[in-house]
Amino acid sequence: MQIDPRDDTHSMYRTLTGLVVPRPIGWISTRSDAGVDNLAPYSFFNAVSVDPPILMFAPIDRPDGLTDTATNVRETEEFVVNLVTHEFAEAMNRTSAELPSSESEFDAADVERAPSERVEPPRVAGVAAAFECVLYDVLEVGSNSLVLGEVVSVHVRDDVTTDGKVDTTKLDVIGRLSGGFYDGVDDRFEMKRPD
Template sequence: MTDNGSENGERAEGLEIDVDDHDSSLYRVLSSAVVPRPIAWVSTRSEEGVDNLAPYSFFTVASVEPPILLFAPVDDTDGLKDTPRNARDTGEFVINLVTEEFAEAMNETSATLPVDESEFDHAGLERADSTAVDPPRVAGAAVAFECTLHDLVDVGGSTLVLGEVRHVHLADSVTTDGTIDVAEIDAVGRLTGSFYARTEDRFSLERPP
């Protein structure tokens, strides 16, 4: 028996997936392996004036110059979800950072609500006025990025929403000497199913030259 749990030096067999022969979705595999994922808690305002707020964990930085953030909602069976539709129609949205104090409220905003009902009200969240865009921020969010729509891109059953950052809000609690301090950001990451991760356990590695 070797260290990897196999006999005669042979590696133990694992699960192999041939995508061409795989009948079901790879969602569980992808969402379980690509972890932890930051959560874009996106606030938008519909053309009818309804404030929408929803979390999306397919989220990352797409570009630094210009500053572009990207999140990728999976489409509904009948088309775009409220968030990408509002972003398309109004050209604006806000990405709020989900920290541990907002984890429960974030989960509440993932509920399926009628189009004329606001997740802010459903989750009992306060709105804060934005500076450069019309949709509100989540009051008390440690970090918020006000964005204008850069592009919408259809990719299979999802829509990539790319937003150019126009204004950034940083709470005093996440800055040190006027600079954002990653050690002070207790962000919540998505794993899979009902599981999430904290970022309180950090370590450092020096990048080689």
Template structure:
């Protein structure tokens, strides 16, 4: 078995971490710049961190070529204190990938990918109209961690398409979310299996 000592590594552990911590959920984050430009970008360093209060996080890599050294999504979320996390399902995978293109801050990824916006209720940034699940978030906190900025958002409103619910509740068997692997690889959530948790 190969052992890697991070202190002896010539580069970073990105390839190993991103290739082994899989599958990762994807936060398709929509935000608004202070100038009103709608930004949309996917992040696979994403998860839920609390249910009371309901808090999710995404952690984009800092971008030295961008203003303040932050990704557009992180900068917008910190400046406006609002963002939306849209869940990526298989029909939206190609559009999600298109929004990962590096565009100037004044250009909207919604327009670049030909995506329809939907108005949010509790926050200003729009949702992806075709997203079956979306979480409207208000900034909870941000933490600088090495080369990344972790943005935590308190969920203040949730949108669920009726097609992914049963009796009004989210049904995991109906939500065909896409997961991130590594490099150009993604995965589907159609290989579900059950195990009962022991007491």
């Protein structure tokens, strides 16, 4: 099969999300200017720089405007990226529901908050890791807002570390596939890089 992105008979969203898999999930918490805590998952998410430490996520702009997350980040210039592991999969999915901006997904999905150290938006209590971020830049990329955040604090649960270092083998993260499908990391293998 050959797909021409200019051919509107194929959904490029479905093609991209069906083939670029698995995608890590950034569970983004923000706080509005009015003080409402927002929590939403984004699978257009990744790390893009080490120095300075930059994470990105890319909300798809709605026909009627920006998502609550994108609006909050633009207004407050702060957000938290929470890591999604199997134990939080159902809660993460519940927070993908579209609510009015006056309602909090934390409350609607019964997700417990934890205070952040350097930013106002709360973290998700109990997650394996959370990255507190301040806005670095927002780039308009087609129908998406590419949000870049500089990491100013990282929270890591002790049980996912070994000798004071993050131990990836202890992280039970999930990734997004397509539609309602997700993937786990229970089939790991190791390869040594060549010299």
